[in-house]
Amino acid sequence: MPQQTRQSSWDGVEASQTDVDAPFSLGAPRPARRLDRRAVHWWLTQNLLVVVPVLAALAAVALIPDAPSWLWPVFAVLCPLGVGYALLTPWYRYRVHRWEAGGDAVCATSGWLTREWRVVPFTRIQTLDTKRGPLMQLFGLSAVTVTTASAAGPVTIVGLDQRLAAAMVQDLTERVRALREDGT
Amino acid sequence: MTVRTPVLDVPNPQRPTTDQPWQRLHPRMIVVSVSWLVGPAVPLLGTILVARDLLNSHGLIVLGSYVVVAGVQAGHEWVRYRTTRFRITDSQVELHSGLFFRTDKSIPRDRVRSADLTANPVHRLFGLEAVKVGTGQHTARSEDEELVLDGISRAQAVQFRALLLSRGEGSDTGGEAPALPVPLARMRWSWARYAPLTVTTFAGVLAVVTGISKLLDTLGLDLTSSGTARGVWDWLSAVPLAVAVAVVTLVLGAIGVAGSLVAFAEAWYGHRLEREPEGSLHISRGLLTSRSVSVAERRICGVELSRPLPLRLLAAGRLNLLATGLGGSSAQFSHPGQLIPAAPLNAAHQITAAVLNEASSPITEAVLHGHPRPALRRRLVRGCLWAPAGAIALAGAGTAAGVLPWWAALVAAPLTAVCGAALARDAYRGLGHALCGDYLVVRQGTFVRRTVALRRDRVVGWTGRQTYTQRRAGIFTLTATTAAGKGAVRIRDIGVAEGLRFAEAALPGLVAPFCGTSADRD
Numbered sequence: 001m002p003q004q005t006r007q008s009s010w011d012g013v014e015a016s017q018t019d020v021d022a023p024f025s026l027g028a029p030r031p032a033r034r035l036d037r038r039a040v041h042w043w044l045t046q047n048l049l050v051v052v053p054v055l056a057a058l059a060a061v062a063l064i065p066d067a068p069s070w071l072w073p074v075f076a077v078l079c080p081l082g083v084g085y086a087l088l089t090p091w092y093r094y095r096v097h098r099w100e101a102g103g104d105a106v107c108a109t110s111g112w113l114t115r116e117w118r119v120v121p122f123t124r125i126q127t128l129d130t131k132r133g134p135l136m137q138l139f140g141l142s143a144v145t146v147t148t149a150s151a152a153g154p155v156t157i158v159g160l161d162q163r164l165a166a167a168m169v170q171d172l173t174e175r176v177r178a179l180r181e182d183g184t
Numbered sequence: 185m186t187v188r189t190p191v192l193d194v195p196n197p198q199r200p201t202t203d204q205p206w207q208r209l210h211p212r213m214i215v216v217s218v219s220w221l222v223g224p225a226v227p228l229l230g231t232i233l234v235a236r237d238l239l240n241s242h243g244l245i246v247l248g249s250y251v252v253v254a255g256v257q258a259g260h261e262w263v264r265y266r267t268t269r270f271r272i273t274d275s276q277v278e279l280h281s282g283l284f285f286r287t288d289k290s291i292p293r294d295r296v297r298s299a300d301l302t303a304n305p306v307h308r309l310f311g312l313e314a315v316k317v318g319t320g321q322h323t324a325r326s327e328d329e330e331l332v333l334d335g336i337s338r339a340q341a342v343q344f345r346a347l348l349l350s351r352g353e354g355s356d357t358g359g360e361a362p363a364l365p366v367p368l369a370r371m372r373w374s375w376a377r378y379a380p381l382t383v384t385t386f387a388g389v390l391a392v393v394t395g396i397s398k399l400l401d402t403l404g405l406d407l408t409s410s411g412t413a414r415g416v417w418d419w420l421s422a423v424p425l426a427v428a429v430a431v432v433t434l435v436l437g438a439i440g441v442a443g444s445l446v447a448f449a450e451a452w453y454g455h456r457l458e459r460e461p462e463g464s465l466h467i468s469r470g471l472l473t474s475r476s477v478s479v480a481e482r483r484i485c486g487v488e489l490s491r492p493l494p495l496r497l498l499a500a501g502r503l504n505l506l507a508t509g510l511g512g513s514s515a516q517f518s519h520p521g522q523l524i525p526a527a528p529l530n531a532a533h534q535i536t537a538a539v540l541n542e543a544s545s546p547i548t549e550a551v552l553h554g555h556p557r558p559a560l561r562r563r564l565v566r567g568c569l570w571a572p573a574g575a576i577a578l579a580g581a582g583t584a585a586g587v588l589p590w591w592a593a594l595v596a597a598p599l600t601a602v603c604g605a606a607l608a609r610d611a612y613r614g615l616g617h618a619l620c621g622d623y624l625v626v627r628q629g630t631f632v633r634r635t636v637a638l639r640r641d642r643v644v645g646w647t648g649r650q651t652y653t654q655r656r657a658g659i660f661t662l663t664a665t666t667a668a669g670k671g672a673v674r675i676r677d678i679g680v681a682e683g684l685r686f687a688e689a690a691l692p693g694l695v696a697p698f699c700g701t702s703a704d705r706d
Contacts, residue, residue, distance in 0.1 A: 028648065028660075028680060029698035100698060107698040114651045119695050120665075124644040128189040149508065152672035153645040153665030173189055 029117045031100030031107045038139045039097070039159025043090035045135060051082040099157045101172060106146050108157045118155040124148045125176045128169045132162070144169060206269040206280075212310045213335030217261040219306045221254050270333055272347060277317055279331050289331050291317060297483045297508045299345040300520060301476040303338075308474065313341035317348065318510075349464045349480050365466065368538045369524055369531075371455035378526035379448035380441040381494040388447070389440040452525050457535070465505070465539065467523060477520045483508045485668035486623065486638035487523070487536050489547055493631055499529050503536060506638060506668035521669070536637070542621075546637040550625035552616030558657035559677035560612040567604025567611075575600040617675045617686060624664065624690050626675050636673050642666050646687045646695055662687060 055078065062071035092112045099108040106125075109117040129145040136142060136158075142165035143158040160168070228250060232243070268281040278290040298318040307313060314334040336344070420428045453471035460466050463481035468474065484507045491501040505521040524535055536545035575596040582588035611630040618625045624643070627635040643664045650660040654677070662675040662683040675683065687695045 027699055028650075028684070029695060031698050102697050103693075105694050105697070107695075114649065115655065116647065116649045117698075118645065118647045119698065120645040121691075121694055130187040130189075132186075148644045148665065149667035150644050150665035150671040152663065152670065153647060155645075169187075169189055 028115075029107055029109065029119065031098040031102075031109060033098060033100050035094065035097050035099070035157075035159040036141060036161045036164070037094075038141055038161075040090045040094045042135060042139045042141055042159060043093055044086070045139075047086035047089065051086040055079055055082055097157075097159065099160075101168060106155055106172070108155050110156075110158075118153065120146055120148055120153060120155050122172070122176050123179050125172070128172055130165055130169055142166070146172075204271045204273045206271045207336075209265055209268050209270075209333065209335045210312055210337050210340075211265060212312060214258065214261045214265050216306050216310050216312060216335060217264075218254065218258050221250075221257060224250065225254075272344070277331060277348065279333065291331055293348065296348050296480075298477065298479050298510060298520075299348045300478070301341050301345060302473065304473045307335075311338050312336065313338050315341050315344055345478055346460075346462075349460075349462060349478050365458040365460045367456065367458045368465075369455075369457040369535045371452045371469070371525060372527075375525055375527045376445060376448050378495060378498065378500050380444045381498070382444065382492055382526065388443045389436050392439060392443065393436070448525065455524070457523055457539075459538075467505075467520075475520070477510070479505065479507045479510065484539070484639075485642035485666055486636060487539060487547075488637075488669070489532055489536070489635045491633045491635075495526055496633060500526050501529055501532050502526050503532050504669075505539065506636070506666070508667040510668065540623075540637070546620045546623040546625055547635050550618040550620035550623070550637075552618045552625065552627055553682075555612070555615040555617075555677050556659060556679045556682075558654075558659050559615055560608070561657070562653065562659075562677060563608035563611045564605065567606075567608035568601045571604040572597040572600040615676065617678065619686070619689055624673075624686075626664075626673055628674070628676055638664065638666060638668075638673050640690050642668065643691055646691075647672070648683065659683075664690070 055075070058071065058075050058078065061067055062075055089112050093110075096112060096115060097108075097110050100106070104123070105119050105121045107117065107119045109115065125146055126149060127147045129147065131143045131145065132141070140162050141158075142160050142162045143156060144160060144165050145157075146155040148154065228247065232247065263283050264281065267283050267286075268279070270277070270279045272278075272293070274293075276290045276292045277296065278288070280286065280288050296317055298316075300316045300318070301313045302316070303313045312335050314332060315336065317331045317333075333341075333344075420431070423431075450471045450473075452469050454474075455469040456467070458466050460478070465479045465481065465484065466476070467478075468476040484505065486506040488504040488506055489501045490504065495501055502525065503523040504519075505523050507521065510521040523539060524532065527535075533545040533548050536547060537543065540546070576593045579588060579593035579596040583590055583592055607630050611628075614627055614629060614633050616625075616627040619640075620637075622640055623637045624640055625635065625637050627633065643666055645665040647663040647665060648660050649663065654660050658680055659677045660680055660683060662678050664673045664675075664687075665671060666673065675686070678686065684695055684699055
């Protein structure tokens, strides 16, 4: 089964490479797969859990009789910014975050204002970590971190379906063990 | 909830490992470990002998607590000595230690990247060494797996290192006489002329001045009550301001130069860089604290030539080794990878070539490609907008506090902007990247210009990072991650297409598969 997926993705690679080779103008990496839809809800909950208490506390302080008068303008500015951030960034992130375990490397993109992509070849993978926080468990999600010998280069894919993440880790583990090489 | 799947650490089949006997640290280590107690003991005993009749309850408490501390320390060291055992078996290095909290560490021998010997002056007095065995494996907390044997005899340490690093090189020449190490470089005393030109000199002067004032403060000495100090102060206020400033600068400068020369001599006395017969690099140096670092050849990833601004004016630079197992958080202050002190560029290039086993240094060979104009614009914005803004804020704060006159901000802003513009242009000219044979060469920086030559096959991944402004300008920061040094070589503000082409050329087939047009992939 892994053999087949590898084969098929290799075909895709060949095709896209010949497409692009002519003028050789590579676009930024854009892996094929999106995250689970539930990741949006997870991010949303996370954002609201931070933004709502802060705004509520600010409003509460401003309501105290002898509070400084500049608190209300601050609240008026922060409120739309905070709510906008909390409600909009999850959707934007969902558009940006992508991942793919391709022919011989893992690739993931992330971020919203500052974007990032990371590529790690299978031969350099050292460990595969799956992590599930309480909130992630609530949404049935999982995060996979692929670490290498470099302190600066782990690839983290957050917001994968739990079962998909487990299957991916198993698949990657098998493929890497098959390649088996010193990780540095 | 975290699950970790070590991909490569498949548990080894248990081999019989009873053949190697366990070894202990050297018993003299107990003496070395308690030696720091001698420091406080001398004034304490001295006071007691001189003023025996004045010994009051306060003195007795101090004496008592000293005895208790000494006893506890000695006992602790004795327990450590009794419980610490180590051995090198065919497959791994093992260290067991601790009485109540036992720690059993073991490192597979084929994972050993470096073996460093260090000896502080007390260690040397007793003929002992501390051996640090590093693997260069970064765990999720980005710490090195390492194992330290603090306190084995010198001969044993050298033997230990040779044993650890010779493995797997396969260059055993049978019954022939052991080949001698090939010397690659030695420190020349003429290089000491560059020592005062580093930032640490100024930092050193500052540290000395603040340290002395702190010390005087703690001792409760008031400078104004001292006759000499007042004499100096009176003389300084009597002479014209320019002369006074010149004299103070000269004195502080002299202190800085002297300090940096002393530091240079301490760090670099007896410096030797050599290649051992089994192929590993060996750096040893140090006057009081001797440092000795060995790096197996297969762990060498490249070099970094760093040239702080003053050294750049004199065509000189420092050379650092990039290797797995060197660098990281523990290397912040000890700089184990420093190959040579600040030296003329010619020497640095020669040593680079020798260390990398190449005919000539890839740093000189490489024809660097510049970066696109938006990179200059970003630097100009930083130098001519943000830096003056910061200067105005500082000057404004100074004015508000009443230290500076009202026109300080007006002067500071254009001055910073002019300097900023010059530095920004210099920074832009410094940017460059190239592929040169087996190496990728990257240059960047103004205050410290760094040129890195990194072996292509030591790159373990690529990372691209693009801020909002970079996205608007069509540039990004490409990072080659590696196991050496800080773990990353950054190519800042490279054009998007050019950067991806570069990554693809350096390691073919890695990034391009993910860079297809979006139409056929959605």
